[in-house]
Amino acid sequence: MDRNELGAQEYAALIGAAPEQALAEVARRSPQMYEAVVGGAFGGALAHAELGRAAREIATVAITATLGGAERQLASHTRAALHNGVAPSELLALAEHVSVYAGFPRALNALTVIDEVLTEQGVARPVPLRRITVRDHETVVAQRGESGPAVVLVHALGLDWRMWEAVMEELAVGRRVFAYDIRGHGAAAGSPSPFTMADAGADLIAVLDALGLDRAHVVGLSYGGGIAQTAAVAHPERFESLALLATTDYPFDAFESRARSGEVDGMEAQVVPSLTRWFTPAALAVNGWSVRYARERVLRGNPADWAAAWRAFIGLDVQGRLAEFPSPVLVLAGTADASTTPAIMSGIAERIPGATYRELPGTPHMQTLEQPALVAAALTEFLPL
Known part of the structure; x- marks a missing residue:
């Protein structure tokens, strides 16, 4: 299995969709970028087993929330976290965690994205x-x-x-x-x-x-x-x-x-x-x-x-x-x-x-x-x- 095949396998496992469908627009715009994402990232460091898939998605949600301006990617990785068994309550707690280290503006924006994904997935809002x-x-x-x-x-x-x-x-x-x-x-x-x-x-x-x-x-x-x-x-x-x-x-x-x-x-x-x-x-x-x-x-x-x-x-x-x-x-x-x-x-x-x-x-x-x-x-x- 070469890096591209490994990357496609890991992408599907992490994100919950085949890369040729999920990243079709990226491939049309730049085949090189598509290969860098799938073969380079998902076929490289992201395929290593030292970090479990759920842990990787928790980390990725935290990083994209902290970066700001990456709401589309944050939504994708919120879905991926749910796909890998991260609970909705854990994602909401993660937004609270981000507020301590990256400030409330980033955390509130992340909370909005996470809430939108949870609503899209049919998850009820937290119990009052x-x-x-x-x-x-x-x-x-x-x-x-x-x-x-x-x-x-x-x-x-x-x-x-x-x-x-x-x-x-x-x-x-x-x-x-x-x-x-x-x-x-x-x-x-x-x-x-x-x-x-x-x-x-x-x-x-x-x-x-x-x-x-x-x-x-x-x-x-x-x-x-x-x-x-x-x-x-x-x-x-x-x-x-x-x-x-x-x-x-x-x-x-x-x-x-x-x-x-x-x-x-x-x-x-x-x-x-x-x-x-x-x-x-x-x-x-x-x-x-x-x-x-x-x-x-x-x-x-x-x-x-x-x-x-x-x-x-x-x-x-x-x-x-x-x-x-x-x-x-x-x-x-x-x-x-x-x-x-x-x-x-x-x-x-x-x-x-x-x-x-x-x-x-x-x-x-x-x-x-x-x-x-x-x-x-x-x-x-x-x-x-």
Whole structure:
């Protein structure tokens, strides 16, 4: 394979289109320039494997944004970044990053181009956020949808509201969908601790109050499911329904060791045991946005917040206490979940008379991150309009 053939191959892989079509006008104007671009650049330095294709496109978007006056090329490489698995949220964050090093004029121009490409690709604009006070701390709430029944989403330990982002848009068709950062996580990092599951459940009720919701459909995943159950036991009158995803109704023996490991070994040591519990090997191998997001959230976590959350989880006390729960309940298990297995999840359903039990095929613990379409479909079917 000569440099021109290699360059054509690499161009198609990076840009997502064959160069003879994408650069046809360049070839007509100057065959030499066409060869310099395809054989010289894409068949040369850009074909080297030391930098992955996604990393190259992130770098190229940053460089063209910083240069200014290269909006056409910036748009092309924004599309190429998406083609190579860079997430829309990462591209928007890149524009913010450029503002620090190249100034706001360049960053704002880049943001305009990136937004135009994302709109062209059918990507929804970022979820609006608002800051609220929840008892003894502040947090943020994301909202999709302006009318219809209210749905409140409660996230897993170690993550933040963004673990729901991939399902929020579909759920928001005919509904108002809210997701907030729980105590000690995301925008609520460093909130008062120690705390109990009763505190976390009271926080959920306080979120409903802050949003002006007398009642809501509440969905909790993993630790969020523990919080949702705790609040449902204390305040069943505030729930239109309850959906429990990949969770438990009793504490595991491992909770204290996970708390202690965060304190003693630090957050880097939590990455492997967490991600290998949360995702399938295939998802880890692909290393898509969901895995990158989860890894960063764990790495950036505060050991004190991490330990406080696990120790609160030890106090989970809901088993058998939802037997008289008056509203509909969905229990959603993943067949590939090694943490809260189908056996654990079906046990929860058996202890809540009338609960609907479903299994998602091939789905691991972090259901919304690896199989958002399956989760959104199951919740859409369960939640009324």
